[in-house]
Amino acid sequence: MGNDKLPYVLVIIIQAIYAGMFILTKAALDAGLNPFVLLFYRQAIASVVLLPVTAVTNWRTSLKLSYMVLFKIFMLSLIGITVGLNASHIGLKLTSETVGSAAFNAIPVITFFLAFLMRMETLNLRKSHGIAKAAGVVLCLAGVGLIAFYMGPAIPPLNHHKLFHPKSSPSHSEVHSNGTWIKGTFLFLFSNVAWSLWLVTQGVILKDCPSKILLTTIQCVFSTFQSFVVAIAFERDFSKWKMGFDVRLLGVVYCALCNAGISWYLQAWCLQVKGPVFVAMSNPLCIVFTVMSSVLILGVPVSLGSVLGGIMTIAGLYSVLWGKxxxxxxxxxxxxxxxxxxxxxxxxxxxxxxxxxxxxxxxx
Known part of the structure; x- marks a missing residue:
């Protein structure tokens, strides 16, 4: 395969991995795994995998890091990983994998908005590109609002035999009647804001820590300890921390290796070769893969509001990217x-x- 086609294949693989993350995380949560415990396990496994590699390749660089830089990385992992991913896991437990993949498209738009507030981006409403970027932000927020406040009829799955059989999974109507759908959607929005803030501030910290793999490893280690404190505060019954060879273990291992390992490496390669705009434009593939998997394979109904809200966030994303x-x-x-x-x-x-x-x- 030529190098000109390779980035296009890789972004498809990356978004397929992200779709699998939403699906398997939702399945693990529905199977009874505590969302805080899930984050601790996935960060612990990622740390165990990354530490030996980083120790061999970047041990000299790690010795040069000051306490202030380590404190900044600690706060960075607290905001982006511990707080952001915990909020995302709870939102996923309260809603569905389709909502998670739809809200995923809002991250580049929210990142742009935060960068604008921090005067790292410009917005000239007298020019067409400025109007496009402003319209993209509005469309994105409107899409999130539509997901939260309108579920609509459920799109029935073509496969009526569920691939995963959760112990307790609320139905489409139960989630809506209990009001947890709105809470879960806004938790996703909060998670996206935390993740976007993590993306914006990470570029500043990379000036003090030039090694990307070292920064990733330190964040994984810090977030492992942080998420353990959070998990033990919310789940003190250690019998619920045990996992067998089921979908819970599959979800944790998949998120730790495929998402935090393979997809981040492939994404970094694509960013270096084709730039961030190219990678961001592939984000809508995630919701396409998620909806197709839910309807065709998983046997899970998809709400019309989630699909329409996802389309609006995709439109907002492309509007901002066009303006940029x-x-x-x-x-x-x-x-x-x-x-x-x-x-x-x-x-x-x-x-x-x-x-x-x-x-x-x-x-x-």
Whole structure:
């Protein structure tokens, strides 16, 4: 396979992995696994896998990190991983994997909005690209609101035999009548804000910790201890921490290895080769894979509101990305014009100096 086609194949694999994460995490939670315990297990496994690799390749860099940098990484892991993923797991338990994958598309838009508030992004409403970015933010928020407040009829699955058989999974109507659907959706929104804040501030911390794998490993270790404290505070019955060879263990191992390991590495490679816009534009594939899996394979009904809200968040995502793309083109064109103008001024100065020298010679 040529290098020009490889990034397109990899982003499809990445989004398929993310869809599997939502599906298996939801199945593990419905099977009785505590959401806080789930996060502790997945971060602990990821730390065990990453620590030996990082110790061999980046042990010299790790010794140079100051206590202040370690404190910043500690707070970064607390916000983005411990708080953000715990909120996401609870939201997933209260709603569905379709809602999770739909809300996933809001992360790039929320990241842009936070970057704008921190003056890392610009928004010129007098230009078409500025209007597109503002409209994208509004569409994204409207999509999340639609998911929260409108479920609509359930789209029946084509497969009526569930692949996973949870012990206690609330039905479509039960979730809606209990009001937990709204709470779960806004927990997803809160999780997205925490994750977006993590993305924005991570770029600043990378200046003090240039090794990406070292930063990832330290965050995994810190979040393991943080999530353990949270898990033991909410679930003190250690008999519920035990897992057999069932969907709970499968969900934990999958999230730790495939999501935190394989997908993050592939994503970093795609970011380096094709840039962040290319990766972000593949996010809508996640909800497509999730809905198809729910309807065709898992035997789980999908609410119409989740699908429509997902479409709105996708529209908001592409609106922001289009605005960013147009803005970058204008900046590039402006830089080229400035360079041409500077070259012309230098040529004019050279001609002026040459003419002045000729006149002086003629006078002599």
């Amino acid at each position: 793309n147009q803005e970058s083109k204008l900046f590039k064109l402006s830089d080229e014009n400035s360079k041409i103008q500077n070259d012309e001024e230098q040529v004019a100065v050279s001609i002026g100096e040459s003419t002045s020298s000729n006149i002086s010679l003629q006078k002599l």
